[in-house]
Amino acid sequence: MKFVYFFGNGFAEGNGSMKDILGGKGAGLAEMALAKIPVPPGFTISAEVCDYYYKNNKTYPPNLKEEVEQNLKRLEEATGKKFGDKNNPLLVSVRSGAKISMPGMMDTILNLGLNDETVIGLAKSTNNERFALDSYRRFIQMFGDVAVGIDKELFEDKIKEIKKKENVKFDHEISIEGLKWLIKEYKKIYDLAGKSFPQDPFKQLWIAIDAVFNSWMNKRAIDYRRINKIKDSDLLGTAVSVVSMVFGNMGDDSGTGVAFTRDPSTGEKKRYGEFLVNAQGEDVVAGIRNPYPLEQLKQISQEAYDELLKIFDILEAHYKDMQDVEFTVERKKLYMLQTRSAKRTAKAAVKVAKDMVEEGLITKEEAISRISTDQIDQLLHPSFDEKAKKSAKLIAKGLGASPGAASGKVVFSAQK
Template sequence: MTQWVYGFGGGSADGDASMKNLLGGKGANLAEMSSLGLPVPPGFTVTTEACNHYYAQGQTYPADLTEQVKAGLAKVESIVGKTFGDASNPLLVSVRSGARASMPGMMDTVLNLGLNDETVEGLAALSGDRRFAFDSYRRFITMYSNVVLGLGHDHFEEVLDDHKDRLGVTVDTDLSAKDWEKVVADYKQVVERNLGHAFPQDPHDQLWGAVGAVFTSWMNDRAKFYRRMHDIPESWGTAVNIQSMVFGNMGETSATGVAFTRNPSTGEAKLYGEFLINAQGEDVVAGIRTPQSLTRA
């Protein structure tokens, strides 16, 4: 039986840094760091071979991939003590692309996957922070609708801007828990109005939708253009990394950011990077708030 899924986390991993062709750069390095004992959030990688099978077989998954993903999820659940889709103690995951050659910004990512009308209540109770839970849910609806369902960000930005105008605030962090609950309700209406169906509530359906979207993004126009510019073969495919969520938007003691061991502009061998407090990765990309420098922290 072909192994399509390679786990990592809890101080061990099925792969290592030498397996970039199979696990992609991100997956191979996550496996290596986990084996070294670094505190890597647990997860698993769906291989580049699964991606190539997906395209070779008319965008269908390998027959035994479902069971391997189920086993991968079960292992993550056992490490973190949460259950995917459980209403009171939900495991939430990120789904990210990971080609063997770095292709920054070219392919798709989904965060906070597993949230729905029930699990958001579980997240609120577990965290003791209803505002954080519904902020995470509205982010997920926006990202999933864009990446998987093909509904543009502008539909949701218009709704959010209307709410902020009505409340007389300018930044997202000024919205309360009740405000975010109203935004979530309006976002779900946006999906139904534009697509003719409700936002998906089954976490397993959400997961497979996201995996398919990452595979599909390997062949989107911007990825094709990037590959041509950098001589990256189409046949390489992309891996998919599914990983337990770590939240940068849980308040003033949480953050998101990026770090380099060298300055990428000058090559100077000094720590370089930036971060945003109480945010998730897309906030950095969107440029709505100005990140702080790591060297000033």
């Protein structure tokens, strides 16, 4: 039985219809690869493995390790880099992805494959020591939090300490010496927690794969499925995508962002998104830095911006729905990391459905079937009067994490 599906460079063993076993993320990457959209090559371990894992006392199918190693070799050939190599190391991200999108519920690890030797090779092969050290400290922190279970605040406290010492405001302003100090301090955090940071990249990979499968049954994910009435019996579990890293933190000609092919608040057909310069994906959702509007991507690379807009049109025509995408620009070259059907307000859902009928993308029947009873309920709720809003006194400004307004009690756990 096949458990691992390769994709990249215009080729994929899976496709967009295989969400059941590849998860939304893996299916999206395979489908984009087939459509010749630039995605970093990688492979997806099927959600069937997750099903097997929980039914067999957290063990894997007998041939899985061999399949993963074969696909890792294919990834080395596709990228021209070698996993664990001291001179030109292949680094990967390890990401979860179920059939139904569960944003923020399961875990991701970036920059896997770095250790005390490969970080030197990365610095030499890219001629960028600061970038290599920044990637290493990120990996040690993320691996500690996601795979080893160390409180991430312990790492954050050290970042605050070095920023205060160096009198800088943002992570990307920390000096090379500051990053070297951070890496040493991070390793001490492991020691104090009675854990060890593994230097063997293959050991790192399997610990990370374990962590993603285990995150399927973490409290956040279980609560999310319960609240959203998602039955476990309808899903095999999560798939695991192992994808070659592309770096948005290589300098001022690099960046990372998220975007919608239409405005998720109003449904208007205008490009909507944000990105950060010299950053990795987790920075965008962490809220540490204020992102730039998508338009400003032109300042990094007009070519990457134009290509992204073309890809928006390709994806909408292909999926016949508004898409939510993640992308990275590495040294002015664009890579797509994810596409999925976008969440939207009820007002936006109605407008998008109506507009797509007029654009000839979907039928009237499809448009009606896309509007849920919950969205109709939401449409009937009171909303702000636009004239009153314009004349109201502004008391504060902030970054909207989601569209709309709410009132009620503030609670800090699902049980409460």
